Amino acid sequence: MERTLAMVLAGGLGERLYPLTKVKAKPAVSFGAIYRIIDFTLSNCLHSGIRRLFVLTQHKSLPLDRHLRLGWSNLFRAELGEFLESVPPQQRLVREWYRGTADAVFQNIDLLSHERPQFVLILSGDHVYRMDYRAILDFHLTKGAEVTIACTTVPRSQASRFGVMEVDRNDRLIGFEEKPSNPKPLPDDPDHSLISMGIYLFNTETLVRAVIKDAKRRDSSHDFGKDVLPDLVRNKARLFAFNIRRELPPLFHYWQDIGTLDSYYQAHMELLRPDPPLPLHHDEWTIRTYxxxxxxxxxxxxxxxxxxxxxxxxxxxxxxxxxxxxxxxxxxxxxxxxxxxxxxxxxxxxxxxxxxxxxxxxxxxxxxxxxxxxxxxxxxxxxxxxxxxxxxxxxxxxxxxxxxxx
Incomplete structure (x- = not known):
């Protein structure tokens, strides 16, 4: 994974999780008694061998920055080219805060130019899950993809909260719609939809072209799900879906976007089950924290x-x-x-x-x-x-x- 750099999106307001986000960014919200939400994504990176990470921060970032400094920065060896760096808006290209997920990457293109990775893994800092990112890279290379999107299935009644995907028999994307009011079902399962997990593996050249193009559009909200990915699908780019339930063992099937108070609460109650879907006591894939x-x-x-x-x-x-x-x-x-x-x-x-x-x-x-x-x-x-x-x-x-x- 030495050719891969991760950009962790950690700057959202977290309005649906208010008031837990009253004084801190959503990735810094406590979870599971001892963790912060971002610990799951960062632990996945460590286990997967990703040692170059930029955490793109914005709103109420001090508690998150403090957690990263106390609990994570000492795990990376600068003399070996490793790093975990918190990056608030630098406003080099535009005099704006991050206007969306794609704009956050666009405003930090200079970091990619300096590091020169072959692949960029775009991650969310506010999801709870385990994932071996080496598997999605292997899939990406096998498919000859320009972009690979991690995905899972959810009941169609819940799919309006997510980006809904359509794929052909070879897992290539033929449609992508962000938070549709009428989500398209799976062809063989009318009660479920295929949804994006907000995990995107890009060839660096594809990513840079896409966010530059998006930045020039005045009608764009500068969001990967709403703007960049649908545009790539329309232009026949090679986008593929990595279905975690098919490609990964059961340990990695759990994924939860705890973006609402009810989903946050329910995720905690699931930890208390005799056989929890996200076992915290697991020696092979521990979750680190401070x-x-x-x-x-x-x-x-x-x-x-x-x-x-x-x-x-x-x-x-x-x-x-x-x-x-x-x-x-x-x-x-x-x-x-x-x-x-x-x-x-x-x-x-x-x-x-x-x-x-x-x-x-x-x-x-x-x-x-x-x-x-x-x-x-x-x-x-x-x-x-x-x-x-x-x-x-x-x-x-x-x-x-x-x-x-x-």
Whole structure:
């Protein structure tokens, strides 16, 4: 993979995941008790032998930059030509912020000119999955492709959230439509559609030509899915679909775009299954991250813990009940508190006798003693954010009124 350079897109607003993106970029949002979302993409790069990475940042990037510096930069050997560099908009070519995914690459063409890779792997920093990128490169070379797009199948009812692809019998793209209102089904399965995973392997020359052409279009939104890929398909470029369910072993079949509060919550609940689709305990494909120095988790006295994940530094006090929940590092659950079906992000404090149901609590929030959250959604909508699926989200910086404490 020494001929391949990765560009990780990490600058989106993450509006659908708000308020978890209130103070940080989506790739820096906590996931799975100890990780940040971007850790999955970066771990895939390390396991795949990709040692040259640019992370293209933009909105609320300080927490992400700090995580990359503390947890990732020391893994790359500069004397061997390896690097992981965070790149905010440099505004060399245009006096603009990144206007879209394709524009982010266009504004950094000089980096490609300097590094001179043969292939460029465009990745998203806000998806949760495992993938061996060496397999997509082998497929790309075998097909003689100019662009290879990783893809998977989803129920047609969900496909409107993604780029929907049409392919011929040889896996060559004959159609690409971003977030269609009426997604085209698979020819042999009318209930499912083939969707892009937002993972694109380009021949460098093809990529450079495509983003330069797109930058000149005044009617473009400068997005790979909306503009660049459909244009390449129309112009008969050699685009091929790499179907992970067919080309990779089962370990790599899981992929989740946790772009909404409900999908974020559901992905956490899937981690708690007896046979989770994304097993975090897997020696062959570990997910790296950065954790501050923390003591072991402590369970004080008689507590009840069922079907839950507890990170280092957790403290669960006498009489507390934690069930079907994910507790990030440094979380404290007070005496007699009940936490059911919840995702508690790092350094959350749950007061004594508090009761929480189907609630996401953002980092460093303190829930007062005796507080009740998640049982009356009509009331919670007046205080917090409630997802379409009925999950309550307590944001960073929330101020509890004394009258809300029972």
């Amino acid at each position: 954790l501050p120095p923390l003591p072991p988790a402590v369970l004080q006295g008689r507590v009840q813990i069922r079907h839950s994940l507890l990170a280092p530094g957790c403290l669960v006090e006498e009489g507390a009940i934690v069930e079907n929940s994910v507790l990030g590092y440094g979380v404290q659950v007070g005496a007699g508190a009940t936490v059911t079906g919840c995702v508690l992000l790092p350094r959350v404090r749950i007061g004594a006798r508090a009761k929480l149901l189907r609630t996401i609590v953002d980092e460093e929030v303190t829930i007062p003693e005796g507080e009740t959250i998640g049982f009356d959604l009509a009331m919670e909508r007046r205080r917090f954010v409630v997802s379409e699926g009925g999950v309550v989200v307590v944001p960073t910086g929330v101020a509890f009124q004394p009258s809300s404490v029972s």
